[in-house]
Amino acid sequence: MLYREAGDFKTSYRDDAQTFPIAFDRWRYYAVLAVAFGVIPFVINDYWANAILIPFLIYAIAAIGLNILTGYCGQVSLGTGGFMAVGAYATYKLMTAFPDVSILIHILLAGGITAAVGVLFGLPSLRIKGFYLAVATLAAQFFLVWLFNKVPWFYNYSASGQISAPERTFLGIALTGPASPAWAAYLTCLVFCVALAWLARNLTRGPLGRQWMAIRDMDIAAEIIGVNPLRAKLTAFAISSFFVGIAGALFFAVYLGAAEVGESFGIQKSFLVLFMIIIGGLGSIFGSFAGAAFLVLLPVLLKNTLVGGLGWPTDLAAHLELMIVGALIIVFLIAEPHGMAQLWRVAKEKLRLWPFPH
Amino acid sequence: MMPDVVFYTAEVMVNGLMAGVLYALVALGFVLIFKASGIFNYAQGVLALFAAMTLVGIQNGQVPFAHLVNAVFGTKVHHFGWTVPSLAAIALTALVMVGLAIAVERLVLRHLVNQEPIILFMATIGLAYFLEGLGDVMWGAEVKRLDVGLPQGMSGLIDEVTFNWFGYGFFIDRLDIAATAVAVALVVTLTLFSQYSKQGRALRAVADDHQAALSVGISLRFIWVLTWSIAGFVALVAGIMWGQKSGVQFSLSLIALKALPVLMLGGFTSIPGAIVGGLIIGMGEKLFEFFVGPMIGGATENWFAYVLALIFLVFRPQGLFGEKIIERV
Numbered sequence: 001m002l003y004r005e006a007g008d009f010k011t012s013y014r015d016d017a018q019t020f021p022i023a024f025d026r027w028r029y030y031a032v033l034a035v036a037f038g039v040i041p042f043v044i045n046d047y048w049a050n051a052i053l054i055p056f057l058i059y060a061i062a063a064i065g066l067n068i069l070t071g072y073c074g075q076v077s078l079g080t081g082g083f084m085a086v087g088a089y090a091t092y093k094l095m096t097a098f099p100d101v102s103i104l105i106h107i108l109l110a111g112g113i114t115a116a117v118g119v120l121f122g123l124p125s126l127r128i129k130g131f132y133l134a135v136a137t138l139a140a141q142f143f144l145v146w147l148f149n150k151v152p153w154f155y156n157y158s159a160s161g162q163i164s165a166p167e168r169t170f171l172g173i174a175l176t177g178p179a180s181p182a183w184a185a186y187l188t189c190l191v192f193c194v195a196l197a198w199l200a201r202n203l204t205r206g207p208l209g210r211q212w213m214a215i216r217d218m219d220i221a222a223e224i225i226g227v228n229p230l231r232a233k234l235t236a237f238a239i240s241s242f243f244v245g246i247a248g249a250l251f252f253a254v255y256l257g258a259a260e261v262g263e264s265f266g267i268q269k270s271f272l273v274l275f276m277i278i279i280g281g282l283g284s285i286f287g288s289f290a291g292a293a294f295l296v297l298l299p300v301l302l303k304n305t306l307v308g309g310l311g312w313p314t315d316l317a318a319h320l321e322l323m324i325v326g327a328l329i330i331v332f333l334i335a336e337p338h339g340m341a342q343l344w345r346v347a348k349e350k351l352r353l354w355p356f357p358h
Numbered sequence: 359m360m361p362d363v364v365f366y367t368a369e370v371m372v373n374g375l376m377a378g379v380l381y382a383l384v385a386l387g388f389v390l391i392f393k394a395s396g397i398f399n400y401a402q403g404v405l406a407l408f409a410a411m412t413l414v415g416i417q418n419g420q421v422p423f424a425h426l427v428n429a430v431f432g433t434k435v436h437h438f439g440w441t442v443p444s445l446a447a448i449a450l451t452a453l454v455m456v457g458l459a460i461a462v463e464r465l466v467l468r469h470l471v472n473q474e475p476i477i478l479f480m481a482t483i484g485l486a487y488f489l490e491g492l493g494d495v496m497w498g499a500e501v502k503r504l505d506v507g508l509p510q511g512m513s514g515l516i517d518e519v520t521f522n523w524f525g526y527g528f529f530i531d532r533l534d535i536a537a538t539a540v541a542v543a544l545v546v547t548l549t550l551f552s553q554y555s556k557q558g559r560a561l562r563a564v565a566d567d568h569q570a571a572l573s574v575g576i577s578l579r580f581i582w583v584l585t586w587s588i589a590g591f592v593a594l595v596a597g598i599m600w601g602q603k604s605g606v607q608f609s610l611s612l613i614a615l616k617a618l619p620v621l622m623l624g625g626f627t628s629i630p631g632a633i634v635g636g637l638i639i640g641m642g643e644k645l646f647e648f649f650v651g652p653m654i655g656g657a658t659e660n661w662f663a664y665v666l667a668l669i670f671l672v673f674r675p676q677g678l679f680g681e682k683i684i685e686r687v
Binding site for chain 2: 076127134142143313324325329330337
């Protein structure tokens with residue numbers, strides 16, 4: 001009824017190639033943005049911001065980043081946690097070294113630094129493929145975590161080995177530090193998330209994205225039709241790391257406030273983000289959001305039901321949560337290996353014909 | 359008279375080799391499954407943890423799921439009040455691992471036939487989470503002591519003999535010697551099994567070519583159960599060795615991460631590769647930690663193996679003994 005293209009005429013190529021070709025989709029998208037920018041900041045409280053919304057937005061950025069590399073370019077990476085740590089520590093060093101420069105610029109610069117590190121660790125991808133590459137990216141993960149742990153310069157010689165974000169303001173409002181209000185932190189993450197998602201969507205349907213996908217589908221064939229594998233793979237690593245670096249910077253500066261590298265950016269983070277894109281859907285921007293939402297909400301829901309609802313001890317609930325998350329991942333992979341994005345696609349196809357499928 | 363540093367180096371090398379044997383044990387489980395089913399089984403480390411936990415639980419007569427039962431029914435059960443002798447407990451644990459292999463085949467692998475390798479890999483990560491949670495719920499998460507009667511502590515004999523020969527007593531843990539002996543026995547048994555038994559030959563046929571194996575009447579499902587059982591058994595052995603060395607706790611499952619560079623170095627499909635790779639990594643990281651570690655802050659063991667394997671792979675992308683990767687369009 002609502003969701004159809006009948007009567008929605010396209011009169012230019014531009015119209016035809018837009019991201020949301022169906023009017024209903026477009027309005028839904030504007031409505032989501034309007035709610036996110038216009039309603040949520042006024043009603044948000046600390047619990048919702050810290051337990052759900054901010055982690056969701058940050059993980060969505062990281063998931064989009066990893067999806068560019070793994071979903072679009074086909075290079076499996078297990079180094080996401082390490083690259084997030086680069087973003088976090090770069091922000092920290094920039095924040096403390098240049099306190100007068102805006103924090104937003106620092107976050108962008110941290111993304112750039114992470115991109116450079118990503119390219120460095122992406123170099124072996126020109127020789128190594130498949131699982132060998134996945135394991136090779138673990139080298140980045142372990143080496144970077146070790147580096148930030150062992151070289152005191154990175155954490156400014158603090159006694160605890162932790163980094164903690166000093167208060168930085170934008171237009172007189174604290175964005176980082178303990179005094180920052182929930183809505184300011186939320187809006188910062190939202191602005192970055194929307195801008196980066198827009199960027200990613202447009203990159204992936206442009207020439208660069210097509211090169212990535214050609215490399216993903218078969219790299220030798222892509223090379224023969226004139227795609228430069230060096231350029232395609234390294235740009236994928238650079239742009240992916242840029243996204244992941246910004247996610248790491250926000251995770252540390254805006255969300256956590258203080259971080260210890262092994263705990264906040266360990267191998268578990270890498271797997272978490274990888275789960276997000278697999279469950280959400282490889283090669284889909286929507287999938288990155290869906291996966292991030294699913295894996296952020298799931299533990300909160302489980303904890304609320306098991307500890308809050310049934311009154312079981314927290315350690316038992318934590319173990320059961322592991323089991324349930326593991327089982328759900330398997331069930332999901334069996335039921336729909338192409339993730340939630342595929343479910344959404346199927347649902348859309350059905351909706352177009354609803355309620356008269358014949 | 360040789361300078362002491364030579365002896366130190368030799369001692370570090372020997373201990374590194376022994377550690378390498380243990381890495382190789384874990385890597386072996388990976389290789390077996392990868393060869394037979396093309397699955398990169400991330401859960402191998404957690405299998406070792408689960409096996410060790412089950413072994414301790416059975417030995418001490420713990421009530422499985424006691425914590426959960428107590429939480430649901432408000433009871434206070436924890437132990438049956440008996441202890442099971444080591445050998446019987448090991449046999450029971452091996453049975454549990456076979457049961458686990460059957461369950462994995464039934465519930466997971468059967469439904470994921472023909473999926474892309476990355477999907478299967480993710481499924482094993484899901485399995486790893488599940489087993490980790492299951493182990494904790496079944497047997498409790500506290501650090502446990504595992505003792506199946508293997509010798510432990512410094513070997514006095516080697517210390518004495520080497521002292522008489524060189525004037526310097528080598529420090530070698532007797533547990534490491536036992537582990538090496540067990541590992542060698544295990545590899546020999548596995549080799550004999552795969553060369554001379556009917557099932558072993560079927561196993562190799564499947565590893566060679568799935569479809570050809572199917573067409574001569576080999577049941578893939580049986581072979582998968584068999585490989586996962588063997589991998590479970592190898593995990594049990596690794597779990598016993600590591601568990602006795604450093605207690606049964608969550609960090610045991612991280613040895614899987616230690617085995618990955620071993621695999622890269624040795625090649626994912628080669629059993630000798632897993633062993634040689636394990637030895638190289640074990641020795642290399644101990645030597646690096648000994649000579650370079652103090653200069654750059656120590657604890658280099660976490661990443662050295664990976665970087666070594668990475669550099670190595672740039673020159674030889676299929677690992678030491680891996681099959682040559684031939685790509686066609």
